Amino acid sequence: MRDQVLTWLEDNVPTTRMQHILRVEQMSVELARHYHLNLEQAAQAGLMHDLAKYFKPERLLLMAREGGIDIDPICAATPHLLHADVSAIVAKEYFGVQEDAVLEAIALHTLGNPRMSDISCVVFLADSLEPGRGHTPELENLRKIARVDLHKAVWLTSEYCVKHLLNTSRLIHPRMILTRNWAVQRFSQKPQLTQ
Template identity: 55%
Template sequence: MLPWLEDQLPKPRLAHSLRVEAMAVDLAQHHGLDPVKAAQAGLMHDLAKYYPAEKLLAMAQQAGLEIDPVDEANPHLLHADVSALVAQQTLGITDPEVLAAIANHTLGRPAMSPLSCVVFLADTLEPGRGKSDDLKRLRRLSYRHLPQAVYQTCDYTFAHLINKAKPIHPRALNTRNWFLSQHRTKS
């Protein structure tokens, strides 16, 4: 898998994928999840990151994936779902939990599994993303309470998107709201 990634991804993106893998493994071990699955999903989460927009849309349409108008306007948002397709079709990954964690790493999904939460959080919070106080707080929270970390990480991302006048995908909003409701009912 690593040679394929080295051939397909620029070095900075490969370094990011390796950091996501490491953080996902650490979070998985901390939360009693399978570190091997976390490593696989973390390493493969951006397989389609650099596919052209037309290819992302075509692969998503061919696979029958739901395509939102926000996806049509911003096809790069499909890279997570398409990365899961590539993992399955090109690299032979068959574990549904690993494939879901890859597919959910950008927009999340309401009621996503703890493994998906771990990869979602590792993608945004890996150490290469910065050392701001907000990121440090979210990293600490990700070890204490996955649902709370997911919705607060969504809030962090939304603030960035709003500041840049970019759209917020409905699935990301639904993810945030679902995990917020879980935190409120279980805390």
């Protein structure tokens, strides 16, 4: 199936996005291996997370409506946010993906969601932290944290994304805040090692 997806992507996304997708696939697998998760699910979700990235806003809205996805006012104003949910629809309808873990990880890679699975956390982190995103001290620190604690990394990566949106005067979807709060609570409930 990977070759089929790669061929489809080559026809539907620019080369720079293709490179990003391959780096997300690779980082998803690396994090999944580190946390003893299903490597095949991580690879599939990483490879297919941006299938709908370059769909026009009208197509995203139409496919979301037809797929029964809730289109709240922020998604209506910023249809690009629907590309994650629509990518999951494409993965299921065009490529026959049936595994809920893979479809969820694709659908949640942009905004996350409270109670998301560890595979979803991995793809969420890989999308934001893959090496092509840059090498600032903050990103390098987030990459280190991603290999220490998934939930702390989701918490701090969500905050990093929110800060970026604030600095660029863009809309912030409430689900990103809910994801951040959930990850903070998950991390704070874990027993902390004392030094």
